[in-house]
Amino acid sequence: xxxxxxxxxxxxxxxxxxxxxxxxxxxxxxxxxxxxxxxxxxxxxxxxxxxxxxxxxxxxxxxxxxxxxxxxxxxxxxxxxxxxxxxxxxxxxxxxxxxxxxxxxxxxxxxxxxxxxxxxxxxxxxxxxxxxxxxxxxxxxxxxxxxxxxxxxxxxxxxxxxxxxxxxxxxxxxxxxxxxxxxxxxxxxxxxxxxxxxxxxxxxxxxxxxxxxxxxxxxxxxxxxxxxxxxxxxxxxxxxxxxxxxxxxxxxxxxxxxxxxxxxxxxxxxxxxxxxxxxxxxxxxxxxxxxxxxxxxxxx
Amino acid sequence: xxxxxxxxxxxxxxxxxxxxxxxxxxxxxxxxxxxxxxxxxxxxxxxxxxxxxxxxxxxxxxxxxxxxxxxxxxxxxxxxxxxxxxxxxxxxxxxxxxxxxxxxxxxxxxxxxxxxxxxxxxxxxxxxxxxxxxxxxxxxxxxxxxxxxxxxxxxxxxxxxxxxxxxxxxxxxxxxxxxxxxxxxxxxxxxxxxxxxxxxxxxxxxxxxxxxxxxxxxxxxxxxxxxxxxxxxxxxxxxxxxxxxxxxxxxxxxxxxxxxxxxxxxxxxxxxxxxxxxxxxxxxxxxxxxxxxxxxxxxxxxxxxxxxxxxxxxxxxxxxxxxxxxxxxxxxxxxxxxxxxxxxxxxxxxxxxxxxxxxxxxxxxxx
Amino acid sequence: xxxxxxxxxxxxxxxxxxxxxxxxxxxxxxxxxxxxxxxxxxxxxxxxxxxxxxxxxxxxxxxxxxxxxxxxxxxxxxxxxxxxxxxxxxxxxxxxxxxxxxxxxxxxxxxxxxxxxxxxxxxxxxxxxxxxxxxxxxxxxxxxxxxxxxxxxxxxxxxxxxxxxxxxxxxxxxxxxxxxxxxxxxxxxxxxxxxxxxxxxxxxxxxxxxxxxxxxxxxxxxxxxxxxxxxxxxxxxxxxxxxxxxxxxxxxxxxxxxxxxxxxxxxxxxxxxxxxxxxxxxxxxxxxxxxxxx
Numbered sequence: 001x002x003x004x005x006x007x008x009x010x011x012x013x014x015x016x017x018x019x020x021x022x023x024x025x026x027x028x029x030x031x032x033x034x035x036x037x038x039x040x041x042x043x044x045x046x047x048x049x050x051x052x053x054x055x056x057x058x059x060x061x062x063x064x065x066x067x068x069x070x071x072x073x074x075x076x077x078x079x080x081x082x083x084x085x086x087x088x089x090x091x092x093x094x095x096x097x098x099x100x101x102x103x104x105x106x107x108x109x110x111x112x113x114x115x116x117x118x119x120x121x122x123x124x125x126x127x128x129x130x131x132x133x134x135x136x137x138x139x140x141x142x143x144x145x146x147x148x149x150x151x152x153x154x155x156x157x158x159x160x161x162x163x164x165x166x167x168x169x170x171x172x173x174x175x176x177x178x179x180x181x182x183x184x185x186x187x188x189x190x191x192x193x194x195x196x197x198x199x200x201x202x203x204x205x206x207x208x209x210x211x212x213x214x215x216x217x218x219x220x221x222x223x224x225x226x227x228x229x230x231x232x233x234x235x236x237x238x239x240x241x242x243x244x245x246x247x248x249x250x251x252x253x254x255x256x257x258x259x260x261x262x263x264x265x266x267x268x269x270x271x272x273x274x275x276x277x278x279x280x281x282x283x284x285x286x287x288x289x290x291x292x293x294x295x296x297x298x299x300x
Numbered sequence: 301x302x303x304x305x306x307x308x309x310x311x312x313x314x315x316x317x318x319x320x321x322x323x324x325x326x327x328x329x330x331x332x333x334x335x336x337x338x339x340x341x342x343x344x345x346x347x348x349x350x351x352x353x354x355x356x357x358x359x360x361x362x363x364x365x366x367x368x369x370x371x372x373x374x375x376x377x378x379x380x381x382x383x384x385x386x387x388x389x390x391x392x393x394x395x396x397x398x399x400x401x402x403x404x405x406x407x408x409x410x411x412x413x414x415x416x417x418x419x420x421x422x423x424x425x426x427x428x429x430x431x432x433x434x435x436x437x438x439x440x441x442x443x444x445x446x447x448x449x450x451x452x453x454x455x456x457x458x459x460x461x462x463x464x465x466x467x468x469x470x471x472x473x474x475x476x477x478x479x480x481x482x483x484x485x486x487x488x489x490x491x492x493x494x495x496x497x498x499x500x501x502x503x504x505x506x507x508x509x510x511x512x513x514x515x516x517x518x519x520x521x522x523x524x525x526x527x528x529x530x531x532x533x534x535x536x537x538x539x540x541x542x543x544x545x546x547x548x549x550x551x552x553x554x555x556x557x558x559x560x561x562x563x564x565x566x567x568x569x570x571x572x573x574x575x576x577x578x579x580x581x582x583x584x585x586x587x588x589x590x591x592x593x594x595x596x597x598x599x600x601x602x603x604x605x606x607x608x609x610x611x612x613x614x615x616x617x618x619x620x621x622x623x624x625x626x627x628x629x630x631x632x633x634x635x636x637x638x639x640x641x642x643x644x645x646x647x648x649x650x651x652x653x654x655x656x657x658x659x660x661x662x663x664x665x666x667x
Numbered sequence: 668x669x670x671x672x673x674x675x676x677x678x679x680x681x682x683x684x685x686x687x688x689x690x691x692x693x694x695x696x697x698x699x700x701x702x703x704x705x706x707x708x709x710x711x712x713x714x715x716x717x718x719x720x721x722x723x724x725x726x727x728x729x730x731x732x733x734x735x736x737x738x739x740x741x742x743x744x745x746x747x748x749x750x751x752x753x754x755x756x757x758x759x760x761x762x763x764x765x766x767x768x769x770x771x772x773x774x775x776x777x778x779x780x781x782x783x784x785x786x787x788x789x790x791x792x793x794x795x796x797x798x799x800x801x802x803x804x805x806x807x808x809x810x811x812x813x814x815x816x817x818x819x820x821x822x823x824x825x826x827x828x829x830x831x832x833x834x835x836x837x838x839x840x841x842x843x844x845x846x847x848x849x850x851x852x853x854x855x856x857x858x859x860x861x862x863x864x865x866x867x868x869x870x871x872x873x874x875x876x877x878x879x880x881x882x883x884x885x886x887x888x889x890x891x892x893x894x895x896x897x898x899x900x901x902x903x904x905x906x907x908x909x910x911x912x913x914x915x916x917x918x919x920x921x922x923x924x925x926x927x928x929x930x931x932x933x934x935x936x937x938x939x940x941x942x943x944x945x946x947x948x949x950x951x952x953x954x955x956x957x958x959x960x961x
Contacts, residue, residue: 013778017786020771020844024789027841031804032796038807048814049807094683101680115953120687122945124902126919127938130926131690134697139706141693178687228795236797239904243926253799260803260909270807273800280797359864379867386868392861396883409870457869 039270047264057271073255077275080252081283084234087173088181088227094174095182099222100215102182103189114186121179129243132172136163136244164246172240177233181226188222189215224291228284235280252276303371305461305493306333306356311365313351313517325351327517328365333461333495335370338487340496340504343514344540349497352514353463356495358382370460380409385454386463390470391446393438399425399449400434406457424456427486444475451483455490464496468503480507501541505529513537531574535665538586545592545632547585551577551664559664561585565628569604571662583664589635591661594622594646594653604662606655608632610647620645624655691942698935699733701726705932736936746937749921752832756907756917757900760839765893767840768847769885775848776855790845798842802909805838809910830912838910839900846899847892854888887955894952 039057042050061077063070102113120128135141143159150157162168192215200210238253252272259269313326326348333339341349354360355367358379367374369383385406394402400421407417425433428448438446447467454462464483468476484507487494498504504511505525512522513536521528521537532538535546549563557572561583571585593599611631612623620643622634632655636646647653702709703724712735716728729735740746774780775787793801809830817827862884866876904919911920918937925934 009778010780013774013780013783016770016774016778017780017783019767020848021786021789023767023841023844024786024792027805027808027838028792028801029789031801031808032792034807034811035800035804049810094686097676097679098683101676104676111953115949116684117687118949119942119946120691122898122902122949123691123942124919124922124938125904126922126926127694127941128690130922130930130934130938131694133926133930134693134705135690141708144707175686175690178683232795232797236799238799239923243923253797256799256803260806266803266807266810269803273803277796277800281795284795357868359867378872379864380870380872384868386865388861388865390859390861392859392865394862394865394880394884405866405871406869409875453865453869 035270035273038267039274041267041270043265043267047266049266057268058275060268061271061275073272076250076252076255077279079250080235080276081279083170083173083251084231086170087177087234088230090170090174091177091181091230092185092223092226095178095226096185096219099182099185099189099219102186103192114183117179117182125176126239128175129172129240132168132175132244133163136168136171138163164244166245168244169241172244173234173237176240177230180229181223184225184229185219185222188225189219192218220291224287227287231287232280232284235283236276303335304332304368305335305337305370306339306495307331307366307368307371308352308355309366309368311352311355311362311367313348313355313360314363324517326355326362329514329517329519331512331519331522333493334510335493336491337509338484338494338496338507340498340508340511341514342498342501342504342511342540344499346516347514348517349499349512349514350465353386353465353495353497356461357384357386357463383460384463385457385459386465387447387450387454387467389465389467391450391467393446393449393453395438397438398434399430399436399438399441402438402449403434403453403456406453410457420456421452424452427455427489428452429482443470444479447471447479451486455486455492459492461493461495464494466497466499468498468500476503483507505541513540515540531663532586532665533574534667535584535586536667538584538663538665543589543633543635544586545589547587547630547632547662549583549585551579551581551583553579558659559583561664563626563628563630565626565630567606567626567628567630569606569662570602570659571664572660573664575666577664577666581666583666586663586665587632587657587661589621589633590619590637592632592634592655592657594634594636594655596654597656599656599658603656603658606632608653608655610649610651610653613645613647613649615645622647622653624653626655694935694938695942698736698932698939700736700932700935703931705930705935736932737940739931739933740936740940743933745916745921746918746933749916749918752915753901753917753919756832756836756839756915757897760836760843760900761893761897763836764840764843764847764896765889768844768892768896769851769889771844771848772851772855776852790848793842793845798905801842802906805834805841805906806909809834830910830915832915834910834912835907835915835917838906839903842903842906843896843899847896850892850895851885851888854885854891858884890955891952894948898948 037051038049040053040055042052042054042056044050059065061073063072063074098117102110102117105113133140137143138159138161140163142162147157147159196214196218197210200214205213236253238251238257241251241254242257252275256269256272256276259265259272308329308331311326311329312324314322314324317323329348329352331352341352343349351360355362356369356374358374358377358381361376374382394405397405403421403424404417407420412420421434422431425431428451430445430448430452433445433449438449441449447470450467467483468479471479480503483494483496496504496507505528508525510522510524511528512519513528514520515536521533523531528537529541532541532544538544539546547561547563547569549561549569551559552562552568553560554573554577557574559571559573559577561569561571563569563585569585571583573583577583606626608624608626610622611625614621614623617638619635619637622636622645624632624634626632634655697705697708699711700708701712703726709725712726712729712733714728715730715732718730718735719726719728726735729738731738771786771790775783813828813830817823820828822828858881862880863876866880867873871879902919903917904923907917907920908923911917916924918941922934922937
């Protein structure tokens with residue numbers, strides 16, 4: 001290695017990358033290591049960490065205690081997984097038609113259509129969730145609108161209790177992450193050589209066959225890339241559930257958030273974070289092994 | 301002793317290949333390029349010609365040997381300190397600068413005063429026939445124009461040697477031919493030594509004073525176009541330049557420059573050679589198509605005469621090519637000019653013909 | 668591709684666009700709401716006149732007319748402070764992350780050096796771990812560091828080092844750098860090295876070549892990366908949530924705090940301003956991109 005350092009190029013490369021590495025090691029790798037260490041620690045009366053080695057946090061997460069088996073935390077974990085899968089599936093279903101629509105649009109319109117998808121994406125996260133409160137609550141826009149419409153026809157309307165609820169959380173999640181799925185799917189749909197559609201038609205395929213045998217498989221990389229962009233954040237989310245779900249909706253993210261703020265048990269929170277990270281990585285790696293990373297979409 | 305403009309002394313370049321093995325791009329090459337000459341390095345891709353050029357420019361440093369420019373060893377000198385300039389294959393014009401700024405760049409680096417820069421830029425742009433192009437941008441220009449800007453940018457610095465790395469490769473046929481002529485004329489006007497790299501043998505033959513034919517990192521033969529064409533020193537050079545027919549056989553006797561070679565099928569051919577060959581040695585006898593005749597023209601008594609059958613006749617207008625098969629299975633390509641009005645082919649497919657050529661037209665080559 | 672467009676597809680697509688924009692439009696509409704409680708829409712404030720007292724639920728007139736809540740917003744000291752923090756953090760973290768991210772991109776794209784694989788891998792980590800894990804990780808780090816420093820330097824009470832503006836800035840640089848590096852690397856991909864050789868051939872040494880040739884050519888990519896870093900920082904919630912302290916509140920954190928209290932149309936006004944800013948930035952970025960394409 002020292003011989004390599006004598007090489008002028010290697011020295012220059014190392015020099016250039018050092019500041020970035022300082023940040024990555026200092027603010028990413030060391031913190032992660034610290035979290036692992038902390039997860040084996042305990043809590044002192046002030047809410048600070050006692051650095052020792054104990055598995056009690058993990059045992060607690062597994063629900064095993066002196067009183068027997070309590071699936072509370074496991075339910076939270078599975079709840080988060082379920083929400084992540086539901087969100088991903090629905091986002092693909094809702095987003096695909098739009099991605100297809102834009103990919104087939106004439107070139108001049110495409111830029112505008114894409115721009116329109118980007119605007120909500122770049123609007124702040126928190127603000128967009130607030131918008132859904134306004135829409136979904138008992139006295140919110142949707143209920144008011146429905147009440148007014150039905151009132152015109154003389155029907156008495158009891159407002160839907162949509163907020164706070166787990167349904168609201170799902171809707172919020174879908175709204176948040178829809179653009180993240182649409183854009184990669186659009187990219188891979190757009191890359192499909194138009195000649196392939198002509199070839200399929202020439203060989204006797206109608207619109208439906210062409211879609212299932214040509215379009216869908218070729219747009220798969222986009223769905224894969226989008227899934228990775230959606231699944232990971234949803235697993236770790238806490239704001240959407242905090243705001244739209246009320247006190248009853250607890251995801252792993254909320255659990256962690258509360259450990260660090262309210263309950264002040266960083267050790268327990270760290271353990272939960274490690275479990276979250278391991279679960280997320282496990283699903284991602286399994287998924288990537290089977291379907292790839294969709295790099296064909298990300299690297300133009 | 302007059303210095304050579306460029307000298308490569310026992311230059312080798314080795315570097316690690318993709319799977320960790322050592323690749324020898326240039327293998328113990330010696331070249332002496334004279335002042336004021338138009339010198340070409342010719343060969344197929346991967347032969348080491350570009351690497352050699354880059355070593356003169358300073359973008360690569362030799363693993364062994366020396367590069368000298370006007371007698372001065374270059375050693376580890378970086379490119380920006382060498383008295384040479386390069387015209388790159390894809391021109392490498394600076395996209396963010398105007399044409400004028402591009403051309404002025406080298407002069408700026410040297411610290412030439414602004415007023416002088418302006419004059420010299422105008423001058424050189426006129427010389428490459430792009431007058432008043434200073435304010436234009438590279439994006440607005442055609443391939444041929446960009447090429448001339450690249451030339452101007454290099455020449456304005458009055459380098460001791462100008463290096464050109466396949467500069468005409470990206471141009472279409474017609475433009476290429478025009479540029480070949482322009483470059484040659486320019487070189488004569490300016491008088492600078494040009495070192496020109498190409499894989500196109502016609503180009504090299506047309507433009508160069510001398511040519512170095514390279515293959516596999518080795519300079520096989522260095523000489524004028526005539527020397528290389530008429531007296532190739534090995535099979536590769538013979539085959540690479542122009543068209544050639546080969547007769548494989550073994551030496552039976554040598555008398556000075558004339559050597560007798562036994563061929564398959566009991567045939568014997570008289571050829572010439574510059575080397576000392578031993579009896580029984582395997583050689584390839586190389587003959588140019590235009591030096592062989594089906595017509596009964598006057599040749600010395602000891603000229604070669606073979607009887608064969610015509611396999612194929614190709615009429616090209618200016619001449620006719622005949623593919624002839626000899627008794628021993630050897631194939632010859634004979635070229636006869638259609639120099640009479642209303643010329644007809646001398647033979648048809650299947651005809652028996654006699655192929656004639658002088659011993660001096662046949663070269664015995666060892667590898 | 669066949670130009671026959673199924674009307675069903677168009678219908679569904681328009682539906683999705685409505686789904687995407689309905690919340691935003693509602694937000695903007697309500698920023699002109701005459702009702703202070705903001706529960707239902709009571710119409711736009713139409714009359715100009717002196718501001719009503721703070722306890723009236725229906726605002727019928729205002730010194731700023733329909734833009735009443737925008738005026739309240741700009742006079743809100745907390746909002747202004749939060750906005751200033753947000754901008755400061757974004758500017759400083761963008762400049763830093765752009766510089767070191769570009770350096771990293773150059774290193775990774777052009778040189779080989781020991782631990783290069785490790786460097787590349789570590790740049791992918793922020794992308795594959797949930798943001799909350801990164802957030803609490805940094806929090807744990809800072810907690811431990813401050814605990815140690817405070818103990819070692821004997822600081823106490825108000826003197827204690829803690830979370831604040833600089834902890835946020837440092838954290839923002841950490842998550843921005845991988846993105847800047849990615850963007851600049853993508854640009855370096857198509858870079859023709861012959862141009863640098865040409866400069867050296869003409870007498871420029873490595874330093875001059877970098878400043879006069881390389882940098883001008885990669886500048887659009889660097890600017891793109893910088894823009895991305897800026898937007899990521901402006902928008903960030905999770906990391907900021909775990910690393911901010913007293914006096915370093917940013918706008919997203921402020922809004923989040925408001926959501927737990929009384930929600931007046933002021934929040935909507937803030938949202939509207941934000942959306943407009945985003946629109947402007949996006950249009951500039953589109954314009955820059957289209958110019959680059961020619």
